[in-house]
Amino acid sequence: MAIAGIQVSSLKDYLQSPEQMEETFEKLRNMGCRIVQLQWISPQIPPETVARALQRSGLISVSTQDYYQEVMDSLPSVLRLHDLCGSRNICVSGIPRQFLSEEGCMAFAGELTGFAGRMAALNRVVSFHPRVQEYCCFGGKTAVEILMEHTPDSLQLGLDLYHLIKAGLDPEEWLHRYQGRIEFVHFKDYCISAGGVEQLVPVGQGVIDWKPVIRALRETGVKWIFAEQERWEKDAFECMAESLTFLKEMGVALWEH
Numbered sequence: 001m002a003i004a005g006i007q008v009s010s011l012k013d014y015l016q017s018p019e020q021m022e023e024t025f026e027k028l029r030n031m032g033c034r035i036v037q038l039q040w041i042s043p044q045i046p047p048e049t050v051a052r053a054l055q056r057s058g059l060i061s062v063s064t065q066d067y068y069q070e071v072m073d074s075l076p077s078v079l080r081l082h083d084l085c086g087s088r089n090i091c092v093s094g095i096p097r098q099f100l101s102e103e104g105c106m107a108f109a110g111e112l113t114g115f116a117g118r119m120a121a122l123n124r125v126v127s128f129h130p131r132v133q134e135y136c137c138f139g140g141k142t143a144v145e146i147l148m149e150h151t152p153d154s155l156q157l158g159l160d161l162y163h164l165i166k167a168g169l170d171p172e173e174w175l176h177r178y179q180g181r182i183e184f185v186h187f188k189d190y191c192i193s194a195g196g197v198e199q200l201v202p203v204g205q206g207v208i209d210w211k212p213v214i215r216a217l218r219e220t221g222v223k224w225i226f227a228e229q230e231r232w233e234k235d236a237f238e239c240m241a242e243s244l245t246f247l248k249e250m251g252v253a254l255w256e257h
Contacts, residue, residue: 002217004247004254005035006240007186007226009065012040014236018049025057031241032248034058034255037091037184037226038081039065047077051084062224063089063184065129065158068096072115082124089183090119091158093129095143102138102146109150116155127158127183135167142167148178157181162188162228165208172216184224185217187243200231202239204246214250225252 006028008015014024021041028036038061041050054061064078064087071078071092078090099108116126128147135142148157157178161171175182189206190198204210217225227243229236248254
């Protein structure tokens, strides 16, 4: 069964200095979190400082994530962080605009295939994280489907279920379709206010029914669930703690026993 953790991009505002980062990591550990995915820590903080803060807090980074071009532009630093943290999964997010066509998706699939091959030689796994706009269709297939069809099985799908559901697709069907190619998923929840405005809320407090999703995760062997919430109507850390509490109540472990 998957282990629940936190995508630290949820707390970007509190990751802009070494002191903030250390305090944030300590708060996550105190709420029971052990597993994290790293994103949006200030680029001014060296990988060595990030790794030391993780070690002191007892957190384990199993993945990093950023936009595809950002990862390409800062790859030596990304790899250094992975080496220091013992992290294996490099997640790249989004299809660059110039590739958003059927032919472009094929070209981008070639780029991802080459990148995944280079990273495999370094004992790293590459995941692709689609956003709602990457579920646009070309020739009757979504851009994500085109990418997955034209990349090797070693390229993982970092499935953000919020974006998948917002695109009108069935998370259970996608989890089963790409079984074996999904190491982690993102859980992000939302509701619609009385004024018709979407608000992000802690996992379990919004409109998404997570019970069948969690059942599908058990059936397909996904490793990690990362709770995520980048906008809050109350204290950000309280929101993340409530997300973890919900997942624990749903039978999802916060660490391996």
